[in-house]
Amino acid sequence: MLIIKDLHASVGDKEILKGINLEINAGEVHAIMGPNGSGKSTLASVLAGRDTFTVTSGSMQFKGEDLLPLSPEERAWKGIFLGFQYPIEIPGVSNVNFIKAAVNEHRKRKGLPALSAAEFLKLMREKMAIVEMDSSFSGRGVNVGFSGGEKKRNEIFHMAMLEPDLAILDETDSGLDVDALRIVATGVNQMRTANNATVVITHYQRLLDYIVPDFIHVLYQGRIIKTAGKELALEIEKKGYDWIINAQ
Amino acid sequence: MEENFIYAPSVTSGEFRCRVPLKGARQQFIVNGSVQGGASPFTLEVPEGCLRDEMLQLISVRNADNTAPLSTRQIYRFGKHSSGRILQCFHTFTMDSFETEDRVEIRLEEGAAAEFFILQNEHNKASHRTFYDISLARDASLNMVFVSLHGGRIENNLKVDLCGEHGSCDLGGLYLTDGKQTMINNVELEHYVPECRSNQVFKGILDDEGVARFYGRVKVDRDAQKTEAMQANHNIIISDKARAYSKPQLEIYADDVKCSHGSTLGRLDEEEIFYMRTRGIPEGEARIMQQMAFAWEVLQRISSEELRDRMQSLVEKRLRGEFNNCRNCSKNCC
Numbered sequence: 001m002l003i004i005k006d007l008h009a010s011v012g013d014k015e016i017l018k019g020i021n022l023e024i025n026a027g028e029v030h031a032i033m034g035p036n037g038s039g040k041s042t043l044a045s046v047l048a049g050r051d052t053f054t055v056t057s058g059s060m061q062f063k064g065e066d067l068l069p070l071s072p073e074e075r076a077w078k079g080i081f082l083g084f085q086y087p088i089e090i091p092g093v094s095n096v097n098f099i100k101a102a103v104n105e106h107r108k109r110k111g112l113p114a115l116s117a118a119e120f121l122k123l124m125r126e127k128m129a130i131v132e133m134d135s136s137f138s139g140r141g142v143n144v145g146f147s148g149g150e151k152k153r154n155e156i157f158h159m160a161m162l163e164p165d166l167a168i169l170d171e172t173d174s175g176l177d178v179d180a181l182r183i184v185a186t187g188v189n190q191m192r193t194a195n196n197a198t199v200v201i202t203h204y205q206r207l208l209d210y211i212v213p214d215f216i217h218v219l220y221q222g223r224i225i226k227t228a229g230k231e232l233a234l235e236i237e238k239k240g241y242d243w244i245i246n247a248q
Numbered sequence: 249m250e251e252n253f254i255y256a257p258s259v260t261s262g263e264f265r266c267r268v269p270l271k272g273a274r275q276q277f278i279v280n281g282s283v284q285g286g287a288s289p290f291t292l293e294v295p296e297g298c299l300r301d302e303m304l305q306l307i308s309v310r311n312a313d314n315t316a317p318l319s320t321r322q323i324y325r326f327g328k329h330s331s332g333r334i335l336q337c338f339h340t341f342t343m344d345s346f347e348t349e350d351r352v353e354i355r356l357e358e359g360a361a362a363e364f365f366i367l368q369n370e371h372n373k374a375s376h377r378t379f380y381d382i383s384l385a386r387d388a389s390l391n392m393v394f395v396s397l398h399g400g401r402i403e404n405n406l407k408v409d410l411c412g413e414h415g416s417c418d419l420g421g422l423y424l425t426d427g428k429q430t431m432i433n434n435v436e437l438e439h440y441v442p443e444c445r446s447n448q449v450f451k452g453i454l455d456d457e458g459v460a461r462f463y464g465r466v467k468v469d470r471d472a473q474k475t476e477a478m479q480a481n482h483n484i485i486i487s488d489k490a491r492a493y494s495k496p497q498l499e500i501y502a503d504d505v506k507c508s509h510g511s512t513l514g515r516l517d518e519e520e521i522f523y524m525r526t527r528g529i530p531e532g533e534a535r536i537m538q539q540m541a542f543a544w545e546v547l548q549r550i551s552s553e554e555l556r557d558r559m560q561s562l563v564e565k566r567l568r569g570e571f572n573n574c575r576n577c578s579k580n581c582c
């Protein structure tokens with residue numbers, strides 16, 4: 001589904017991604033871990049098409065298509081979803097109008113008509129239930145005044161509405177209380193099929209108890225320095241990253 | 249309601265009718281400064297205790313019948329404990345260069361409540377200057393919202409005097425410029441007595457070589473303890489050549505007051521836009537959405553939902569550049 005080859009990206013003169021290689025197939029769950037500042041969010045942003053970062057070399061292929069020339073919205077229409085580490089507040093745009101516009105833009109690209117008000121409402125209720133979100137959140141400005149945990153839940157609600165093929169969830173677990181973590185993780189699992197894939201960026205093994213990864217990658221200084229199975233998370237939890245970094 | 253004009257909806261200016269009258273609103277035309285079917289100056293007196301919830305729409309137009317510079321006067325008096333809502337629409341119908349100067353007097357007596365919604369939609373060769381002289385007696389409240397949609401040069405000068413305790417004044421303004429348009433808002437607001445509140449939000453979205461000026465002074469007299477006064481001016485610059493000049497000022501002589509003022513100048517927020525785009529909202533739509541959100545803080549002050557929706561869609565059309573499709577660009581209200 002996604003093939004990243006020797007990807008380099010920088011901000012100005014500063015190179016942040018220094019040769020990422022990663023292959024993700026349909027049906028898989030990949031976890032990306034790594035110390036603060038190693039480039040995890042940058043990788044997610046570059047995949048989503050953020051233009052603050054310049055891809056200086058390498059390639060990203062998504063479902064056989066080169067991602068580089070595509071705008072963020074085109075990538076979204078192709079099925080890429082980015083759950084933000086720090087979801088953005090958009091005062092004045094209600095969550096419901098926002099997600100309705102987004103859903104209808106996706107439908108337009110699929111040649112489908114816009115949803116009627118009733119159809120949309122039904123869909124929204126259904127998807128809000130997945131993350132056990134209160135309907136009062138729909139009328140409020142996008143993420144405005146939401147607590148940290150509520151923002152993360154809202155990201156997963158957006159994901160549920162858009163049904164992406166590849167969801168990249170950047171620290172969706174941080175800021176969630178124990179119950180919220182279980183709810184969100186269960187929601188993500190419910191959405192899993194043999195045709196989609198999930199990338200979770202996380203610092204904690206806890207999330208991976210729920211969303212069990214097929215692979216764990218450790219990102220360090222812009223490179224993937226280790227890839228292993230789900231047991232790696234437990235080891236990292238116990239021993240930190242030094243032993244992996246030093247073994248390089 | 250006592251008026252010195254005859255309500256005559258059949259009297260219209262040439263071809264023009266407001267094609268989308270608000271439900272229940274009464275319409276009155278003022279053509280080149282003269283009230284149709286009545287005397288000038290236009291005077292509206294709402295007698296004591298009289299509550300008028302329906303909107304009175306005044307459609308003030310200029311056309312080729314008189315292209316000379318024009319000065320007009322309007323007088324509004326709201327008696328004790330009366331209320332009323334006014335929608336003023338300003339248009340230019342022909343492409344002549346118009347210069348208009350209006351003097352508008354608004355008096356709110358004790359306990360009166362009035363709302364004014366003002367739509368300014370004139371063409372690029374029109375220059376329109378208005379002087380509002382406003383006073384509020386004890387317990388009176390005024391809500392005023394300007395939507396300066398289009399016009400070569402629009403200048404609103406407001407002088408507001410809060411003369412009686414517990415007076416409340418809300419002023420909102422949204423102005424949109426493109427081309428070489430200039431929009432000016434000058435507000436002089438004075439708290440003379442204790443325990444009044446005033447709240448001003450003026451916001452602009454400036455494109456092309458548009459220029460906006462905001463000058464606001466809130467003066468709180470020594471006796472005006474427990475005053476609450478807020479004033480804000482925010483501008484978004486869309487193009488490099490647009491300009492905004494902003495000077496909010498507070499002059500406070502009382503010591504027990506809650507006052508704030510602020511002014512910001514910014515661009516569209518690229519983080520927000522990126523976020524919207526990752527959800528599949530195209531860049532252009534994301535930009536419009538953000539501008540509409542910015543405008544909302546002002547538009548939400550329009551208490552009539554029907555009018556608010558109408559204004560919102562006008563603003564959206566304007567931001568989408570759909571106004572310029574029409575050569576006679578001042579009548580796109582429907």
Ligand SMILES: Nc1ncnc2c1ncn2[C@@H]1O[C@H](COP(=O)(O)OP(=O)(O)OP(=O)(O)O)[C@@H](O)[C@H]1O
Pocket residue numbers: 011014016034035036037038039040041042043052085
């Ligand atoms: N816009 C930017 N300008 C300059 N430096 C940046 C920018 N964005 C990211 N960086 C730098 O790139 C490096 C990687 O940042 P990134 O946010 O990708 O780390 P991360 O692995 O997600 O960290 P964390 O675990 O703390 O979320 C950091 O050193 C960061 O300061």
Ligand SMILES: [Mg+2]
Pocket residue numbers: 040041042085170
């Ligand atoms: Mg990060």
